[in-house]
Structures are given as C-alpha cells and as structure tokens.
Amino acid sequence: MNGALLVCGVASESPLAMVIAAAERLDVDCLVIDQRQLAHQDIEVGLSRGRLFARWWSGSVSVDLSRHAGAYSRLMPASLLRDPPLDPRGVLHHHYFVDALNAWLEVAPLRVANRMAPGMSNASKPWQEQLIRKAGFATPVSLLSNDPEAVRAFARRHGRVVFKSASGVRSIVTTLDGIHAAQLERVRALPTLFQAFVPGVNYRVHVVGQRVFCTRVASEATDYRYAGHEGVEAEMRADRLPPEIARRCVALAAGMELELAGIDLKRTPGGEYVCFEVNPSPAYTCFDRESAEGVADSLVTHLAGGPNRGSHRKRHPAESPPA
Missing domain, CATH: 3.40.50 (Rossmann fold)
Incomplete structure (x- = not known):
C-alpha cells in the first residue's frame, strides 16, 4: 500500500x-x-x-x-x-x-x-432497478403506486405481495396481508413500492473494488433484518457466490461508480439470482463476522491504494472467486 x-x-x-x-x-x-x-x-x-x-x-x-x-x-x-x-x-x-x-x-x-452522487440511485428504487437490470440481474415484479385499486389488482395477480419505501428512507419489508390490505386507502397519501414475493434464500453481498464478500442468510422472516419482530431467527454465515454471479455484482457496483456496495440477492428454488437493491453505505458489520472482517481489511487496502486483487493475498473464507 x-x-x-x-x-x-x-x-x-x-x-x-x-x-x-x-x-x-x-x-x-x-x-x-x-x-x-x-x-x-x-x-x-x-x-x-x-x-x-x-x-x-x-x-x-x-x-x-x-x-x-x-x-x-x-x-x-x-x-x-x-x-x-x-x-x-x-x-x-x-x-x-x-x-x-x-x-x-x-x-x-x-x-x-462513497461519493454522494453515485449513491443517489438509492433514493429512487425504480431508477436503481434499471441499473440493476442493466448489469444482468433479474428484479422482482414491482408496482409503485398510490392507487389502492391498482394495488389490489396487483395482489390478485401475484398472490403474496410485500411492500416497502420507494426511496432511500429505511423501511421494514412487510407482507401485504389482511390487516394492511384493509388499510390500503392510506396509500393515497404516499406512493409505495409493492413487489411480488420472491421465494428462496437471501444473500447479502458486499463488493469492495473487485472483491466480493458473501453472507448467506437463513430466515423465515419477511425482512430478516427485523427477524426478532416476527419471533423468528436469522442465521448468517459466510458463503461463496458462483463466479458468474460474483462478476455480475462487481459489474453492478462499478457501473454505479461505487467503491463499496451492499447488494441484496435472493436465490430462487430454480437457481436464479434476483437482485432487490444496492446500498451505497452498507452497515456491513451487522452480518457474519467472517464477511465483516474481510470487508474492513479489503476496504482499507483498496482505499489506501494497495493491490485490489493481488494473487499474493490469501483469499478470505467469505470471499467469492475474484472477477
């Protein structure tokens, strides 16, 4: 360095x-x-x-x-x-x-x-979705609306539906169940992002330059970050991504001009990796310790001008093969 x-x-x-x-x-x-x-x-x-x-x-x-x-x-x-x-x-x-x-x-x-400008896509999930799809990832079927009837039609068409903020403001991903469906008139005051539920296994991927650190999250919660609110657990452990998916994550972060990115993926039962969003200021330490340590070390090395993917460095257990 x-x-x-x-x-x-x-x-x-x-x-x-x-x-x-x-x-x-x-x-x-x-x-x-x-x-x-x-x-x-x-x-x-x-x-x-x-x-x-x-x-x-x-x-x-x-x-x-x-x-x-x-x-x-x-x-x-x-x-x-x-x-x-x-x-x-x-x-x-x-x-x-x-x-x-x-x-x-x-x-x-x-x-x-990260600089502020590259992170601004996080303020608009529909805009960010276009960048995600440009990198080759599938995204959930989505509806951004303040029309209760449009939301009800969307729910009838897709069955289980979740909703969250369409901006960068933190929100809890919630299932549109009977209680919330009964309150849909309230959506007229605030356009909300509704998505068809995607079954599968959650992955939190942190990209630092060209290094990829992956955490597998096993949980029955709708939003594993708040699993305790639903009375369930979220088990996190370091994992690896297939090389092609790791390369896609690197390309996604690079395309958004992010030196550090937190990418939320889900692997469906059919093996497809669906991308939900990209966090330009991820709190990486709340995931498994192995991945967090790898991110911190790599971030220091990368920002201090050291080798970004040098072969002399022993690969961290949580790190996917380099792109």
Missing part, C-alpha cells in the same frame, strides 16, 4: 470502528474526522492556483487532506447524531463543516467510498 486513509463520520459507529482497527492492524496511516468532535475542529476547502485543496485543523494540528490516497465516509446530518450540537453556533459549525468536507470529497482526486 502506498497511501494514507481518511475516515469521516462517527468514529464509534461499528463500520468505521472496524475500518479504523483494520488500518491499525495493516499499518496504514489513518486520520479520523470524528463528527462528535467537530466543535474542536475546522476545515478550509478551496482552489489555489488552479489546484483544489482541503486543510483540516484540530487545535495546533493541521493536515493537508489531499495527501490521502482514499477516504471512507459515513457522514450524517447533525439531526441523526445521538448527541447532536444544541446551541445555534454549534449547529451551524457542524452544518458548514460537513457540507465543506462532502463538497471536497465529491471532487477530490482520491478513491472515496
């Missing part, structure tokens, strides 16, 4: 904490800009003699951010922090600092996981 790593966000949040630990383990120089400490930090971003620059201060310490080879960013609005700034000056300082840092990361000449 030949560069330093910049990490931006809440340092104690598990995805960042795991990358910080991996950087230390791999002996990669790492600067952490912790959002919970911004009151004591400053930043300057601009152009000087045609060159883009960004300088960060904390007390008497000053760092030229442009010296970094890559950045891992999970910056969030102040309102989403557990302990947000409360005084008006603190709120404004946080807002301007994060805006300036995001603006620089968007155009800085380094690898960033």
